[in-house]
Amino acid sequence: MNNPACFLHGPGVAKIADSPYPTIEDQHDVIIRIAYVGVCGSDVHFWTHGGIGAKVDQPLIMGHEASGTVHEIGDSVTSLKVGDKVAIEPGFPCRRCKTCKAGRYNFCAEMTFAASPPGSHGTLAKYFKIPEDFCYTLPDTIDLNEGVLMEPLAVAVHVSRLADIRVGQSVVIFGAGTIGLLSAAVAKSMGAGKVISVDINESRLEFAQDFAATGTYQPSIESSSEETAQSIKNKYGLDEGADAVIEATGAEPCIETGIHVLRSGGTFIQAGLGRAKIQFPIVALSEKEIHMKGSFRYSTGDFDLAMHLLESRKVSVKELITGMEPFEKATSAWERTKKGEGIKTLIRGVQD
Numbered sequence: 001m002n003n004p005a006c007f008l009h010g011p012g013v014a015k016i017a018d019s020p021y022p023t024i025e026d027q028h029d030v031i032i033r034i035a036y037v038g039v040c041g042s043d044v045h046f047w048t049h050g051g052i053g054a055k056v057d058q059p060l061i062m063g064h065e066a067s068g069t070v071h072e073i074g075d076s077v078t079s080l081k082v083g084d085k086v087a088i089e090p091g092f093p094c095r096r097c098k099t100c101k102a103g104r105y106n107f108c109a110e111m112t113f114a115a116s117p118p119g120s121h122g123t124l125a126k127y128f129k130i131p132e133d134f135c136y137t138l139p140d141t142i143d144l145n146e147g148v149l150m151e152p153l154a155v156a157v158h159v160s161r162l163a164d165i166r167v168g169q170s171v172v173i174f175g176a177g178t179i180g181l182l183s184a185a186v187a188k189s190m191g192a193g194k195v196i197s198v199d200i201n202e203s204r205l206e207f208a209q210d211f212a213a214t215g216t217y218q219p220s221i222e223s224s225s226e227e228t229a230q231s232i233k234n235k236y237g238l239d240e241g242a243d244a245v246i247e248a249t250g251a252e253p254c255i256e257t258g259i260h261v262l263r264s265g266g267t268f269i270q271a272g273l274g275r276a277k278i279q280f281p282i283v284a285l286s287e288k289e290i291h292m293k294g295s296f297r298y299s300t301g302d303f304d305l306a307m308h309l310l311e312s313r314k315v316s317v318k319e320l321i322t323g324m325e326p327f328e329k330a331t332s333a334w335e336r337t338k339k340g341e342g343i344k345t346l347i348r349g350v351q352d
Contacts, residue, residue, distance in 0.1 A: 004350050005125035006330045007059035011050040014331050022129035027074035032128050034349040035144040038065030039337045047334040054117040063124030064090040064114040067147030077132045086135040087150035089303050090114035103300040126350040136307050148346055149317035153306040154298040156182035159271045160190055162293050163244040167191030170238055172261050175248035176204035178320060178344050179271055183246045185212035189314040196236055211319060225253055229260035241266060250274025256281055264288040271295045320344045
């Protein structure tokens with residue numbers, strides 16, 4: 001095979017097959033030999049349901065969290081050379097529309113994003129093509145397996161910038177998965193005084209405490225959202241409530257609790273995806289004048305800041321890597337993540 005790739009055909013059906021070797025058409029393009037691909041919740045949604053919103057209706061190469069080495073470059077490439085280690089930002093915009101020119105290219109209607117139906121193929125292949133300015137050179141101090149985590153770290157950076165976290169503020173983060181943990185680390189690096197991780201999984205809370213959180217809370221399933229919020233405030237001295245909430249689960253009870261745990265005028269960022277429609281306490285949201293925002297991927301400066309945090313070691317990601325599967329067992333990696341095993345499972349790139 002010239003370019004072995006893992007194609008998703010539909011829910012629960014994936015096959016390894018050959019795909020065309022990428023062709024450089026724009027002279028600013030580069031071709032990356034993929035070293036590692038990370039597994040995230042969206043991959044599990046695709047594996048289980050065939051997609052999020054748009055469904056797979058023709059074979060689609062999976063994967064969007066990735067790192068690798070530069071294999072080939074276009075004639076106009078100046079920032080990279082063959083052999084460079086890079087982390088990949090897996091989506092590039094048109095660069096011409098109003099949202100792109102406003103610096104919010106994550107909203108570009110012409111975005112080409114890896115592993116997006118119907119035909120934007122992903123990184124789970126031997127080779128992947130991307131514009132040079134959507135590759136980030138990894139210094140010698142950062143391994144390629146760490147480089148994979150640049151993508152979820154950029155998500156966490158985007159979330160924390162939306163929350164406008166200030167020095168000394170209190171932040172409550174619901175969910176101690178990859179995004180929740182990295183959001184805690186980023187919030188702490190931005191100077192948050194209290195970073196409280198909330199999860200129902202005790203082992204993940206133990207990990208969060210060691211990784212970045214200044215405190216943790218394991219809610220009781222018997223308690224109401226109001227009771228849980230009050231318990232968190234009591235335990236951590238948040239008399240008026242938290243300054244910011246980052247919701248990284250998408251679960252309705254967490255969203256409800258997050259609104260109740262916030263102070264009046266606080267900021268709520270919805271980073272997790274769950275059911276398309278939920279009920280939440282809109283009266284409390286309105287009376288407290290909460291600033292509630294969605295969060296979509298990442299945008300201008302997020303990858304750059306993520307790289308700075310990683311290179312300066314203000315945020316570490318190596319501890320999050322808890323599993324590795326060979327390319328031929330990509331579906332096993334998806335299943336491990338589906339079962340909630342570990343924190344971050346990687347898929348090793350195609351080996352010669």
